Amino acid sequence: MAEVGSKTTRLLLLGLLLAPALVWLVGVILLPHLDLALLSFRERIGPGEFSWSLAQYRTFFAEPLYWDVFVRTAVISVIATGLTLLIAFPIAWTIAKLTRGRVSALLFAVCLIPFWVSETVRTLGWMILLRETGVLPAVLVSLGITDTPVEMLYRDATILVGLVYTSLLFMVVPLYSSLESLDDSLIEAAYDLGGSGWTVLRTVVIPHAAPGITAGCIVVFMLTLGNYLTASLLGGKNSLWFTEQIYTQFITRFNWEQGAAFGFLLLALSSLMVWLGLRLSGQKFADVMSRT
Amino acid sequence: MTAVDLEAKSLLKRFGSHVAVDSLSFAVTRGSFFSILGPSGCGKTTLLRMIAGFIGPDSGDIEIGGRSMQGVPPNRRPVNMVFQQLALFPMMSVGENVAYGLARRGVGRAEREAKVAAMLERVGLPGAAGKRTDELSGGQRQRVAIARSLVLEPTLLLLDEPLGALDLKLRERMKIELKQLQAAFGTTFVYITHDQSEALVLSDQVAVMNAGRFEQVGSPQALYYSPATPFVAGFVGANNRIEGRVSALHGALADVTTPEGWVVRAQIQAAPDGRRPSVGDAATAFVRPEVAVLGRTAADLDRPTIAPGDEAAPVHEGVVESLLFDGANSAVLLREARSRAEFRVALPQTGRYADLKVDERVLFTFAPERAVCFATGGGGTGGGHG
Known part of the structure; x- marks a missing residue:
């Protein structure tokens, strides 16, 4: 032995x-990523014949549609991340600071419950609520706010609502853990020394919660950027979401080379945004990752 | 009349059915060091938080610097607080911590920096402005916490057991430092603690708090030598507690006899309502360990005499239970022969009786005028540490 x-x-x-x-x-x-990387640098020059080339990446920059969809996806993802942060912060604050014990556990459970249902079913639920013959347009008509039922699906705002809803928990959890670790006496001390609600938030709470905020934003941004289901179901076929372009290349066009190149461009985009986010907020990657 | 910086008027605070602060009225004179001493759960933290403004009273009013604090939030009160765990902002440097309150008041950067530097100098931390708070020692952090409050020149500085988290040696040093700081700045300090030694060493006035009320407010000497209630006698300083009934009265003195028949003579302390014990009443006597003297035989026992008739003080007999060596605070724990009650006697500084053995029989005596007794019948305030 x-x-x-x-x-x-x-x-x-x-x-x-x-x-x-x-x-x-x-x-x-x-x-798989290595295989995709090799695939993306290849061009079909004849039946069963391939050669190395940058053609797939050239197409992306040459064709304005791809570039526009790419930028649009990034912008909407940033907006969705920001909105999720704004909505999640009061929730996390309530759970971490204003409630204790069972109430706090109950609130957590309320945030978690939607995740017991599959994403598809959740998104279809939104469709039932928002489609022209759905619940919300009917309510608006019965209240006399609109004359005829309004189609609420297939709009950018609808995509945003769906994305924020799907991402909320992933923002609440890191925010909660970073707010929970904030000593209440620090808040009281800041208040005692003359701080107002807003200055205490700006000078004490946010600096303390910064790693958690950054962690939540990174996770939500990545989830949003790579989301396919919400964007295509709530946004429709013309939602112009970048993952849909990848899907189209792989499945509809059967152009795996182009799809792989798009995939890598999306990976590059999310890495770049995360790097930018860390630089702007002055956070360290390891510190932030320990909060997720 | 001396100026009053803090005045509480029938302050009352309930939590559910529990009365945390029970219609309390008191005043603190300007420039004094006022301590509120009490066991945990006596309501002292609630009281302090009401003064700071973090919680509102159910009824009554607090006046600070002659101005009613009703409806004034903590950030607008001329009061600052040093927190139990100090609550220095870890995301800021020492200088930013001290400048925090000034910045909130809109003091310009240049003036702020000058004030911070001057304040750090005064608390003995010159040039520390650029340091991180976790680079400082416990004592230095303490001084930063005080500097952060005092730079705002508050009418009142509240301190919430700030020495509690420090180790013993540092605590002893910080006690002296706090007293010196208070004397140097002349700011009124309101200090809460459960440590009677802190309260006695630091304060001009001490309020002993129990169950939401002040048992006694007075100078440390008054609390120690003439406690107003059995609670104060038991809580402030070490004390031997003897319970029994009054068997005889001798003017200002009374004999308290335990059920086993041990008779202890002590000075009568009138109850706060003026009631004095009469023969047959339940009573509790308190004898401080340093008041009693030891002797092996009646001959080497230095018996004090009792004032009017120059009668010699009664002699008691005990068996050594254990020796409690603690340098200058060394004592011997006896069992009184008749009642088997524990009785603590301080050992003389001369080193005499340091060779006492366990189970040895000894005699002890004390001047009855230096012991106190209270009538405890009729649900009097009990409790405390023996």
């Missing part, structure tokens, strides 16, 4: 412990 403390044994043990994570990392993430 090998000695417990020996170096080889420990290395072996470490290897075994890490094995599931490594298999997952290499097999499920690294290899």
Whole structure:
């Protein structure tokens, strides 16, 4: 039997412990991405004939539609992230600071309940509410606010509502944990020293919660940017969402090379935005990741 | 008449059915160091938070600097607070911490920096403005917390057990430092603590608080030497507590006899309502350990005499239970021969009797005028630490 403390044994043990994570990392993430990367740098020049080229990336910049959809997706995602932050902050504040014990657990559960239902069903629920023959347009007509039922689906605002709804929990959780760790006496001290509600929020609460805010924003932004279902169901076929363009390339056009290139462009975009976000908020990546 | 910086008028605060602060009225004179001493749960924190404005009283009023604080939020009161855990802002430097209140008042940057530098100088931390708060020692953090409040020149500085989190050595040093700071600034300090030694060392006036009321307000000496209630006698300083009934009265002195028949003679303290014990009443006597003297035989017992007839003080007999060595505070724990009650006697500083052995029989005596007794019948205030 090998000695417990020996170096080889420990290395072996470490290897075994890490094995599931490594298999997952290499097999499920690294290899498919490598394959996609190779795919994106290839061009079909004849039946079954391929050559290396940057043609897929050139198409993206040459065709204004792709570029516009790309920018549009980024902008709407940023807006959705901002809205989610604005809505989630009071919720997280209420759970972390204003309630205790059972009430606080109940509020958490209320945030969690929508996630017991699949995303498809949740989104279809919104469709039932918002479509022309749906609940909300009918209510508006019966209240006399509109004369005829209004189609509320397939608008940018509808996409935003759906995205914020889907993302809310992922913002509330990191915000809650960072607000929870804020000592109440710091808030009282700031107030005692003459701070008003707004200055206390700006000078004490937000600086303390910054890693949590950044963490929540990164997660929500990535989820939103990569969201397919909400955008295509609530936004319709013409929602012009970038993941739909990728889907079209892969599935409708069967142009895997173009789809792979788009996929990498989206990855580059989200990495760039996360980097920018960290730079602007002055946060460290490791610090933020420990909050998610 | 001396100016009053803080005046409470029948202040009352309930939490559900529990009365945390029970129609309290008191005044604190300008420039004094006023402590509120009490066990945890006595309502002292509630009282302090009402003065700071974090909670409102159910009834009654607080006047600070002669102005009613009714409806005035904490950020508009001429009061600042030093929190129990200090509550320095970890996201700010020392200088930014001290400048925080000034910035909220709209003081310009240049003036702010000058004031911060001057204040840090005064609390003995010159040049510390650029440091992070976690680079400071416990004592230095304490001074930053005080500087942060005093730079606003408040009428009143509230301190919520700020020494509680420090270790013993540092606590002893900070006690002296706090007293010196208060003397140097002349600001009125209201200090709450459960540590009687802090209250006695620091204060001009101490209020002993129990169950939402002040049991006694007075100088540390008055609390120590003439406690007004059994609670104060038990809570402030070490005290031997002997319960029994009054068996005889000798002018200002009374004999308290325990059920086992041990007789202790002590000075009568009238109850706050003026009631004095009469023969047969339940009573409690308190004898401080340093008041009693020891002797191995009647001959080497230095018996004090009792004032009117120059009669010698009664002698008691005990068996050594344990020796409690604590430097200058060393004591011996006896069991009184007749009642088997514990009785603590301070050992003399001369080192005499340091060779006492457990189970040794000794004699002890004390001057009855320096012991106190209270009538405790009829639901008198009990409790406290023996």
